[in-house]
Amino acid sequence: MLTSQIKSNEIVFGSSNKDLLEEIIFYGIGLGADFVEIFIENTDNSSVLAEEDFITSVSPSFGRGAGIRIFKGKKDGFVSTNDLTKHGLMRSVSQAIEMLDITDNKRGVFNGLNKHRNYSLSKKKWINEVPSINEISEKLLVSTKSLKKNNKIITRKGSYSRNLQEVIIASSDGTYVSDIRLHQTVGLNVIASDAQYRSSGSRRFGSSGVPNEFRLWDHEKAANDVFESSMNMLYADYVDAGQMPVVLANKFGGVIFHEACGHLLETTQIERGTTPFENKLNEKIAHESVTAIDEGISEGSFGSLSVDDEGMEPEKSVLIKDGILKKFLSDRAGELRTGHKRTGSGRRQNYSFAAASRMRNTYIAKGEHSKEDLINSISEGLYCKSMGGGSVGATGQFNFAVEEGYLIKNGKLTSPVKGATLIGEAKEVMPKISMCGNDLELAPGFCGSISGSVNVTVGQPHIKVDSITVGGR
Amino acid sequence: MNSREIKTQISKAADLLNLKKWDYGASFSNDYSVQVDKGEAKQLKASQKQILTIRVWNQSNLVGITTTSDISESGIKKALKQANIASDFGNKNETTEFSPLAKDPIKVKEIKKRNPVGIKKLLTLLRGAELKLIESHESIKSVPYNGLSESFFERVYANSEGAFRSYSKSQAALYLYARAEEKNKKPRSSGSVKLGYGAGDIDIESCIKEASNKTISHLNYSSIKTDKYLICFSPESFLTIINAFSSMFNARSIIDGVSLSNKNSIGEKISTEALNIYDDSLHEKNISSTPFDGEGTPTKRLCLINRGRIENFIHSESTARIFKTTPTGHAGLGSKVSVSPDWIVVEKSEENIDLKTSLDHSTYEGEFVYIEELNAIHAGVRASQGSFSLPFDGWLYKNGKKISIESATVAGDIKYLLKNIVNIESSQEVTTSGISPHIWVNELSITGDA
Numbered sequence: 001m002l003t004s005q006i007k008s009n010e011i012v013f014g015s016s017n018k019d020l021l022e023e024i025i026f027y028g029i030g031l032g033a034d035f036v037e038i039f040i041e042n043t044d045n046s047s048v049l050a051e052e053d054f055i056t057s058v059s060p061s062f063g064r065g066a067g068i069r070i071f072k073g074k075k076d077g078f079v080s081t082n083d084l085t086k087h088g089l090m091r092s093v094s095q096a097i098e099m100l101d102i103t104d105n106k107r108g109v110f111n112g113l114n115k116h117r118n119y120s121l122s123k124k125k126w127i128n129e130v131p132s133i134n135e136i137s138e139k140l141l142v143s144t145k146s147l148k149k150n151n152k153i154i155t156r157k158g159s160y161s162r163n164l165q166e167v168i169i170a171s172s173d174g175t176y177v178s179d180i181r182l183h184q185t186v187g188l189n190v191i192a193s194d195a196q197y198r199s200s201g202s203r204r205f206g207s208s209g210v211p212n213e214f215r216l217w218d219h220e221k222a223a224n225d226v227f228e229s230s231m232n233m234l235y236a237d238y239v240d241a242g243q244m245p246v247v248l249a250n251k252f253g254g255v256i257f258h259e260a261c262g263h264l265l266e267t268t269q270i271e272r273g274t275t276p277f278e279n280k281l282n283e284k285i286a287h288e289s290v291t292a293i294d295e296g297i298s299e300g301s302f303g304s305l306s307v308d309d310e311g312m313e314p315e316k317s318v319l320i321k322d323g324i325l326k327k328f329l330s331d332r333a334g335e336l337r338t339g340h341k342r343t344g345s346g347r348r349q350n351y352s353f354a355a356a357s358r359m360r361n362t363y364i365a366k367g368e369h370s371k372e373d374l375i376n377s378i379s380e381g382l383y384c385k386s387m388g389g390g391s392v393g394a395t396g397q398f399n400f401a402v403e404e405g406y407l408i409k410n411g412k413l414t415s416p417v418k419g420a421t422l423i424g425e426a427k428e429v430m431p432k433i434s435m436c437g438n439d440l441e442l443a444p445g446f447c448g449s450i451s452g453s454v455n456v457t458v459g460q461p462h463i464k465v466d467s468i469t470v471g472g473r
Numbered sequence: 474m475n476s477r478e479i480k481t482q483i484s485k486a487a488d489l490l491n492l493k494k495w496d497y498g499a500s501f502s503n504d505y506s507v508q509v510d511k512g513e514a515k516q517l518k519a520s521q522k523q524i525l526t527i528r529v530w531n532q533s534n535l536v537g538i539t540t541t542s543d544i545s546e547s548g549i550k551k552a553l554k555q556a557n558i559a560s561d562f563g564n565k566n567e568t569t570e571f572s573p574l575a576k577d578p579i580k581v582k583e584i585k586k587r588n589p590v591g592i593k594k595l596l597t598l599l600r601g602a603e604l605k606l607i608e609s610h611e612s613i614k615s616v617p618y619n620g621l622s623e624s625f626f627e628r629v630y631a632n633s634e635g636a637f638r639s640y641s642k643s644q645a646a647l648y649l650y651a652r653a654e655e656k657n658k659k660p661r662s663s664g665s666v667k668l669g670y671g672a673g674d675i676d677i678e679s680c681i682k683e684a685s686n687k688t689i690s691h692l693n694y695s696s697i698k699t700d701k702y703l704i705c706f707s708p709e710s711f712l713t714i715i716n717a718f719s720s721m722f723n724a725r726s727i728i729d730g731v732s733l734s735n736k737n738s739i740g741e742k743i744s745t746e747a748l749n750i751y752d753d754s755l756h757e758k759n760i761s762s763t764p765f766d767g768e769g770t771p772t773k774r775l776c777l778i779n780r781g782r783i784e785n786f787i788h789s790e791s792t793a794r795i796f797k798t799t800p801t802g803h804a805g806l807g808s809k810v811s812v813s814p815d816w817i818v819v820e821k822s823e824e825n826i827d828l829k830t831s832l833d834h835s836t837y838e839g840e841f842v843y844i845e846e847l848n849a850i851h852a853g854v855r856a857s858q859g860s861f862s863l864p865f866d867g868w869l870y871k872n873g874k875k876i877s878i879e880s881a882t883v884a885g886d887i888k889y890l891l892k893n894i895v896n897i898e899s900s901q902e903v904t905t906s907g908i909s910p911h912i913w914v915n916e917l918s919i920t921g922d923a
Contacts, residue, residue, distance in 0.1 A: 049809060055564070056566075056567070057564070057808040057809035058538075059559070059808040060555045060558075061539060062539070062541050062543065062555070063541050063543055064543055065542060074513070075514045076517070078516060078518045079518070079519045079520065080518075080522070081521045083521070095519050096519070099517040133558075133559075137562060155731060155857075198859075199858070200855065200857060238884075241920035242699065243922075271515075272615075273614075273617055352522065354516065388852055389849075389852035390849060391852055393662070396660075397880045399848065399849045399863075399882060400852060401853055401862065418860075421862045421920075423880060425880075469920065469921075471862050471881075471884060472862070472884060472920060
């Protein structure tokens with residue numbers, strides 16, 4: 001994979017495309033564009049699903065396409081196409097120019113592409129190092145067999161997916177970059193049932209740029225974890241609704257910060273006027289115990305990148321330091337429209353989306369407390385061991401499902417409870433995060449937003465929120 | 474390559490690989506969309522997209538599949554080869570065949586295909602709509618989420634036994650979500666979505682009016698006391714719930730053990746006898762209708778609940794064979810064929826004598842919560858367990874007054890909800906996901922203030 005037959009006047013992966021890319025960019029600038037960006041990708045993906053003791057689905061896919069973005073002033077036109085010929089790419093440039101209705105004679109500047117930054121050199125071997133479908137199938141079946149621990153487990157599933165994406169990024173500021181990205185995820189799900197009682201459990205693991213990761217995955221530990229979670233919740237009562245202190249577990253507990261606060265720190269939200277933090281730079285927006293970071297550089301983490309989708313190397317962005325807002329995540333359009341410097345956060349699902357400011361590996365930094373310190377400090381509250389998904393409304397209210405929860409009474413964990421949701425608003429909840437544990441861990445996830453679904457990690461240590469609305473029955 | 478040429482190309486390439494049995498689904502689209510920000514064009518988008526999904530059957534009759542956007546001669550050959558390799562891992566326990574209905578006649582709605590109005594016209598229309606919405610009330614400061622798009626696409630299904638069907642259509646969509654702000658109050662937001670066969674068919678004025686009225690109606694808000702309330706679901710919110718729990722009618726979900734129903738649930742009473750539910754892709758009001766599914770099976774009107782009892786499940790070819798019935802036109806082409814509903818129609822049945830017809834959302838003067846729109850469905854619904862806990866936009870009606878609810882969730886169980894329907898209003902409203910009247914349910918838990 002990742003090689004194509006050489007044809008004239010067509011993008012060829014694995015070869016220099018400099019002359020062709022320069023010709024296309026010159027063409028756009030000549031038609032009056034301020035800025036021209038070309039994003040080209042070639043993908044090779046596969047997924048495998050095991051249900052009970054059988055492989056029920058193997059789905060390979062491959063594709064190629066280009067996204068052309070033209071800026072004129074603060075406006076931009078974006079055209080995507082599967083046609084990677086010179087003719088097809090020039091037609092896309094013309095279409096984008098036409099959409100922008102450019103009438104003036106001012107043109108941007110293009111002095112040719114810079115030296116090729118090729119991040120893919122050491123990654124071309126990855127395709128031969130990732131596990132074969134046979135190997136994946138065998139391990140998934142062992143995993144689903146491990147979930148068969150008693151007759152209350154009525155559904156067992158294991159799934160794997162691998163996405164290999166080769167990209168070429170070129171733009172009129174001279175950027176000329178190639179990269180190969182590899183993302184692998186594996187997940188386990190169960191449904192348990194006994195008479196009228198039902199519960200479910202799931203866990204997902206993921207990595208970027210580690211071909212061997214699936215082989216190293218401890219499926220037995222994962223199966224035990226999922227099984228235990230579903231059994232704990234099988235006979236759980238519904239939680240009573242109310243305002244109460246909660247302790248959120250580490251790893252995927254960080255999804256709340258990601259959704260409720262992280263998105264509000266993307267410049268796309270400033271552009272829309274939908275973040276309450278727009279004018280709060282260097283002001284206190286969270287409890288002083290909170291330091292929050294977004295970065296794309298942790299080796300192997302699901303949200304890590306060698307280079308973002310606009311050709312910039314990702315930085316480590318300290319968003320909040322000791323409760324003070326320090327930075328927004330910005331992409332090219334964000335810098336142009338809001339003035340916040342780019343942070344290497346320009347990301348997109350694929351060629352059919354224009355890049356936007358998006359999170360990468362986002363987490364609350366570790367504090368000094370143990371998990372027990374946090375729980376012991378609560379007389380009546382809720383421990384959210386495992387979080388489900390959630391959403392944030394247009395005005396900032398968030399809502400998250402608690403997949404596995406336990407009541408806290410007199411500083412101790414007691415009975416499991418189901419049906420809990422956490423409801424609030426970031427600017428009200430952030431000052432109430434009063435204690436951070438010392439056990440920071442990350443968890444992979446997929447984040448859907450303006451530029452499609454991208455791989456991210458969320459994370460945090462155990463944290464205590466002094467008071468939050470818990471939805472129940 | 475056009476849709477006929479693709480079939481010829483696949484046929485040739487399959488012969489070379491000695492693949493006797495294959496089918497494919499393909500789609501080709503041209504999409505145009507615009508967004509604006511206070512009168513300025515924000516992002517203008519166009520895309521040309523093509524997707525091909527090929528299935529092949531190997532000599533052991535196991536199926537392999539590949540999807541690609543590379544519909545060139547070499548792309549098609551590669552896709553066939555990959556699908557052939559994948560067929561070695563085909564599911565031995567549940568075989569897949571061609572739909573026995575893949576050559577049956579299809580009903581294509583006679584809609585005149587619209588021509589693209591073009592980006593400039595879309596931009597002009599959206600600018601005008603944004604301006605009118607902002608000018609409709611002094612509190613509306615912006616329309617942060619907006620878009621106008623038009624799509625033109627063709628879908629094809631064909632197989633090696635001679636089935637070939639295609640249809641092409643156009644569709645346009647407008648969404649306007651306004652943000653209103655008043656001093657010392659939290660910002661409030663609401664909006665409206667309208668579909669049409671073309672941009673010229675969209676009722677822009679009613680979209681503006683609806684977005685404005687909804688947004689303004691949320692300006693005066695208050696928290697709600699956590700308690701159980703009489704609920705009136707808007708047509709849109711009730712359809713959201715039914716779609717979220719459609720695994721109850723889904724044969725694939727039943728086989729996979731993730732449905733509340735089982736193979737013997739046909740005839741089971743699950744709601745008040747006054748309720749009928751259908752799935753009807755071909756409904757005259759369904760702008761997104763499709764005449765055939767991913768396996769080429771014609772779509773049709775299918776009764777899911779008849780007088781409160783489950784009447785039918787939705788099927789693909791393989792689930793229909795397992796249930797000893799015929800496919801219903803709900804399959805999505807994939808390595809594991811998916812099954813999903815198209816367009817839900819909710820009606821009051823003739824067995825409606827027990828309904829409390831005094832419950833009418835426009836005249837009832839007692840206390841109730843009106844749920845306008847449910848949010849975070851992906852997070853708050855446990856379809857396999859039957860439970861939900863969902864944030865919503867809505868109002869509390871009390872003492873003849875209506876006040877927007879600041880932030881709250883509604884929680885419950887789908888079986889309880891369906892059995893506790895106390896009224897189904899007569900008038901149906903068309904939404905983007907189906908058609909339904911207002912539905913009243915007794916005693917669901919609302920979490921607001923403690």
